[in-house]
């Protein structure tokens with residue numbers, strides 16, 4: 001008979017290596033979903049032990065205690081206590097410790113013990129501890145704690161072998177000893193006593209000739225320097241945006257010509273008609289024009305994941321805390337806001353690390369102003385069509401500079417909005433505290449970065465295959481039907497539903513310099529920002545025929561004035577063009593009001609920005 | 624270096640300069656002006672390792688108002704704002 005699935009849960013302080021351990025155990029057998037009701041990411045993975053036991057393991061949010069100060073920490077507490085709705089109580093809790101820093105984890109473990117759950121203490125990062133001359137009397141520690149202890153090196157091949165064997169050993173005799181849950185929230189006195197007890201045990205079992213990590217000290221001397229640190233931060237962000245624009249270019253061109261060739265092939269093989277038009281203009285050029293941006297999305301996530309794995313993100317929060325505080329933001333908001341450069345959805349979800357409700361709300365409201373990767377296709381298209389690719393001051397690419405300017409505008413306006421919120425809506429409140437561990441720097445690990453980037457790339461492609469694909473079908477349909485009457489001389493699209501809708505909206509958008517083709521493209525752009533590019537491609541392709549499909553950029557350069565192009569860029573900085581973001585805001589704030597507020601203020605900003613941009617540009621002769 | 628920690632004047636960590644080293648004497652979460660309640664502030668400080676007897680060193684300061692500070696607490700580094708660090712009495 002097959003033994004039932006064994007449920008493991010990974011618990012530990014932030015940065016103890018839970019995710020690395022999770023990756024080491026499960027490889028790519030992972031499932032990312034949300035806990036019901038809340039949008040805390042739930043990462044579950046599967047593996048088989050050496051003795052063949054099927055195991056499911058959950059990577060829980062990092063925590064210092066079971067008090068549950070934030071939605072993230074509540075999940076961890078409820079999960080361990082078996083109170084999380086729809087979740088099996090874990091059969092075995094793996095308490096993951098950073099071996100170089102045992103004090104906080106041992107105290108957490110003493111608290112966890114009161115839940116009565118069977119548990120293993122995993123002394124992770126044992127390689128680093130050994131290198132620093134820390135030695136642990138594992139047997140004695142296990143005896144003092146009354147919990148099995150095992151060492152592990154999550155990032156080394158075979159570094160979890162002992163843990164796997166111990167899991168087998170323990171799971172064999174699990175059912176025998178059901179224990180009572182006596183946990184309740186610790187009082188200050190109990191907390192202090194627990195820490196004393198933990199410190200006593202550590203003194204007894206661990207010898208600490210601990211040389212501090214000199215590398216971390218040396219890097220921090222520069223990176224946390226009050227002025228130098230900010231220069232480094234600015235430089236990192238600048239390189240990141242240059243990379244997104246410059247490094248991705250060759251790959252994107254390759255993908256582009258690939259899709260062109262495919263379209264050509266379809267054009268040549270199929271007889272002229274609806275099917276040919278659907279495949280070439282709707283599917284290939286539509287979905288293709290979005291997939292082309294995969295390299296840029298990979299690069300931006302690569303940077304974010306590298307910085308996170310390296311340990312820099314907490315430093316960035318430290319540097320930015322007071323500066324963002326001036327705009328009414330919490331230092332911890334820096335990480336969610338930086339993630340929002342990839343996508344506002346994970347960014348908004350990441351605001352759960354901010355435990356104060358008001359700070360969190362402000363961050364959620366401004367996160368969509370950070371330039372997400374879905375805007376990149378729109379920006380890239382317009383920039384490459386209208387901004388010359390020359391160098392300024394000898395080394396900076398002008399297109400990259402404009403891109404940087406767009407990002408900067410997004411950031412500055414986010415800070416301004418936050419300042420206004422603080423000033424007008426949430427005046428009477430003291431700033432929430434900022435307390436954050438600054439972990440030692442670690443060499444980023446290829447494997448975990450690869451897993452992270454692949455997951456994101458898959459999500460993007462999945463979107464391209466579903467949301468974007470269906471939007472493209474819709475656009476193609478609207479742009480193709482009804483068909484023109486026989487003998488008509490105008491382009492076919494002038495008779496279509498798209499033209500009718502677009503022309504109906506056009507008067508509203510005329511003051512900002514948008515034509516009806518843009519109006520049509522903006523509607524499906526609500527489903528996903530990047531669809532606007534594909535939609536423009538489809539509209540102009542059906543209007544202009546085959547040549548137009550090949551180079552949307554060139555077509556735009558002939559059809560739009562520079563003023564319209566700039567106005568479109570300004571629009572995209574602000575426009576609330578993303579239904580999924582709005583849905584996440586609604587879910588995270590639990591309120592339609594905040595969703596409507598976000599939509600409204602962003603729309604007003606977008607219209608105003610485009611209006612000003614367009615009219616200034618026209619006045620300067622770019623009309 | 625005859626200066627023992629008993630004879631040194633007590634001061635809140637929130638007032639310490641960069642480079643200061645000392646030992647935590649006690650926590651006093653009252654009247655720090657923190658947005659947290661006294662109990663909550665004290666709990667969080669303990670959870671991050673700020674307990675009596677821990678050695679602390681102020682490693683770094685932020686740009687604006689020399690705030691926040693990065694504090695070495697035994698062998699980890701914690702970033703806190705000076706306002707909350709006022710609750711940590713060191714000598």
Ligand SMILES: Nc1nc2c(ncn2[C@@H]2O[C@H](COP(=O)(O)OP(=O)(O)O)[C@@H](O)[C@H]2O)c(=O)[nH]1
Pocket residue numbers: 012013014015016017018019020021062124125126127128152153154155156308309310311442443444445448
């Ligand atoms: N040398 C070494 N580094 C590790 C080990 N486990 C994790 N790391 C690194 O520690 C950092 C934090 O790990 P992560 O898994 O993200 O921690 P989490 O916050 O607990 O999920 C990452 O840079 C990892 O590469 C280990 O056993 N040895």
Ligand SMILES: [Mg+2]
Pocket residue numbers: 018019020
């Ligand atoms: Mg993690």
